[in-house]
Amino acid sequence: MMASVNRPTIMVTNDDGIDASGLRSLVRVLVSSGRYNVQVCAPNSEKSAVSHSITCRHPLAARRVNIEGATAFAVVGTPADCTSLGISKALFPSVADLVISGINKGSNCGYDIVYSGTVAGAREAFFNGLPSISISYDWVESISSVQDFTLAAEASLPIIGSVLSETEKSSYPRNCFLNIDLPTDVANQKGYKLTKQGRSTNQVRWEPMTSDMHGGQMSSTMTTTLSQEHLQFKRIRGADYHDADRQSLKEGFITVTPLDGLSPANVECETFFRDWLLNVA
Incomplete structure (x- = not known):
């Protein structure tokens, strides 16, 4: 596929696997918009809940996959592996302007973020200094349908476009990445809501x-x-348990949660251990 030098490049990964409906719907919407060059580097099979695991002891195998409008590879590795390989210039000739991981089949809120391979795909890009977004749809069996992934992708387009616009102007913050969750009834979503990572699980x-x-x-x-x-x-x-980000998601909002790569303890814990450590010594 010939890439346009005038369009920003988005690399897409996920943890549900390269054949997953969420990823395919996202890529289709990005390509159909005509605004982006699209790269895909995703696991060859499902890698849900692998968190930020990486492959260290053996080579990664990658094979070309036909996805209309995109340059795509399936990798025998984790989401973090896929992002790392995809932004390394070993697979693609250029580094993407934005990495998107998703759309995941199921929400990623609260402590579930720690387990999530989807979030790890975006976090790996953040570790390497690239803007990144993880996107998840709150899939509910017997209620949700494959078409909801397309609606979720379309509802995410304004955020994707704005991130790239701010990046081009060098005004986008580089000390965080975004975790986005879309509600089950995405067709009737209530709009974007900035949230904090909760403690629910x-x-x-x-x-x-x-x-x-x-x-x-x-x-x-x-x-x-x-x-x-x-x-x-x-x-x-x-x-x-519903609090913070998960509660807003269940209320029908598209939650937008800035995340750091680390999870520092809260102020109360730091205060306790500061005094505690003096007594230990």
Whole structure:
């Protein structure tokens, strides 16, 4: 694909894999806008919840993938790997002006941000001095549809355009990156709302599994019949706690949360440990 020198370049990655509907919808909307050169460097398979893990001990394999209007590669690696490779000039001839990670199938708010491979894809670009955005859609089974990813991408375009505009003017802050979450009813979203990362997380329980397979899924039981050497458990996500960013998302807003690469302790903790350490010494 011939790139236009007059258009900014956006590199897209994700953690759901290069074939995921969220990524494909985002790329399609970016290409259709006619405003951007689009690069894609994404995992060859799903890498959800891998956080910021990277590949150190073996080479990364990449293969060319046909995505209309974009130059695309699938990489046998993590989202952070994909971003790092994609902005290195080893894969593409030029470094993107903006890195976008998403659109993720499921929200990334509160402490879920720590687990998120989607957020890590944007954070890796931030570590390397590039403007970046992670985008997630609050997918709910039996309510959401694939078309919602397109609506989410379209609703994100003004932010994407503005980030690039501010970057061109050298007025965009380089000490943070953006995490965007779009509500389930994205067609009737209430607009953008600046939020802070909350402390909410899912209540998780672990359920023992039997070795009997039903329809490709392991059946569960509260009394495991597996041998002690081969116990298996399934993670069961419970209800969310709602505060800060997650609460605004559930109210129907598109949440825009600036993030730093680090997670420093709050002032109360710093005060406690300052005095505590004197006593320890």
